[in-house]
Amino acid sequence: MKSVIVILLFISFTSCKQNQDTKEFPEKTLSDTTTVQATKTENQQIHYFDTTFVVNKQNFQFTINDIDEENVTLTFIRNSKNIKTDTISSIGLGDFEFIDFNKDGNTDIQFTYLGNNPSFYLYLFDSKNNEFKNVKDFVKFSYSTQLKTNPKYYYSYERAGCADYNWVSDLFYIDNFTAIQIGHIYGQGCEFEIEKNPQVIEIFKIIGNNEENQKQIEKLPYTKNISKFDEKWDFIEKYWNANYKKFE
Numbered sequence: 001m002k003s004v005i006v007i008l009l010f011i012s013f014t015s016c017k018q019n020q021d022t023k024e025f026p027e028k029t030l031s032d033t034t035t036v037q038a039t040k041t042e043n044q045q046i047h048y049f050d051t052t053f054v055v056n057k058q059n060f061q062f063t064i065n066d067i068d069e070e071n072v073t074l075t076f077i078r079n080s081k082n083i084k085t086d087t088i089s090s091i092g093l094g095d096f097e098f099i100d101f102n103k104d105g106n107t108d109i110q111f112t113y114l115g116n117n118p119s120f121y122l123y124l125f126d127s128k129n130n131e132f133k134n135v136k137d138f139v140k141f142s143y144s145t146q147l148k149t150n151p152k153y154y155y156s157y158e159r160a161g162c163a164d165y166n167w168v169s170d171l172f173y174i175d176n177f178t179a180i181q182i183g184h185i186y187g188q189g190c191e192f193e194i195e196k197n198p199q200v201i202e203i204f205k206i207i208g209n210n211e212e213n214q215k216q217i218e219k220l221p222y223t224k225n226i227s228k229f230d231e232k233w234d235f236i237e238k239y240w241n242a243n244y245k246k247f248e
Helices: 231-247
Strands: 005-013 047-055 058-066 071-078 081-089 093-099 108-113 119-126 131-134 153-155 166-175 178-188 200-207 210-221
Touching (some): 047 093, 081 131, 166 231, 200 231
Antiparallel strands (some): 047 058, 071 081, 093 108, 166 178, 200 210
């Protein structure tokens, strides 16, 4: 495991945030944290963040600055040289965190956009080129979790209506900084008008990373597998960990 030393210098983020669990930096040391400062003008929120840290023996500086009311710039500086400047939307941008997403010992950056179903942007650290790269199509997969049985794969979770009794979960992996979908579960647990809309769990293999091109793998009775609302989390975790080979 490579040591990752992160020094937070300045944090200012005035977007609306919601309370949520956050993951810590791997092997981190924090020091010299300054007072949070915020500036707000009429009809405008100012986002500003500046931090320095070390990854793979490289010194990085990462900053966020407003462009206008709808966009911010992300600037990545390595060893005092500007290596990347990206523009992302600031609308709905609620939080971001430094995590080791793929458990490779390096720091990655994940952004959260708030909404009925929060969406996420991910910058993985590319240890070969010593830079951070945005993962294409990662935004499709909310609340991603790495499989315990094969860390190559991840599964997501997303609400799909009926007060979260209906839901979807996707199986995917990341190849060349692109998220590739290979599996899909639709859980219909809604108890309203069951005669017209039977409770069922439908499981599909996704072909060619195209959700329109799918093959049904299984169709399971809902209440036999998920008798209580909270049992869906265990079902999703156990199913993907036990059956991912069916989707390879």
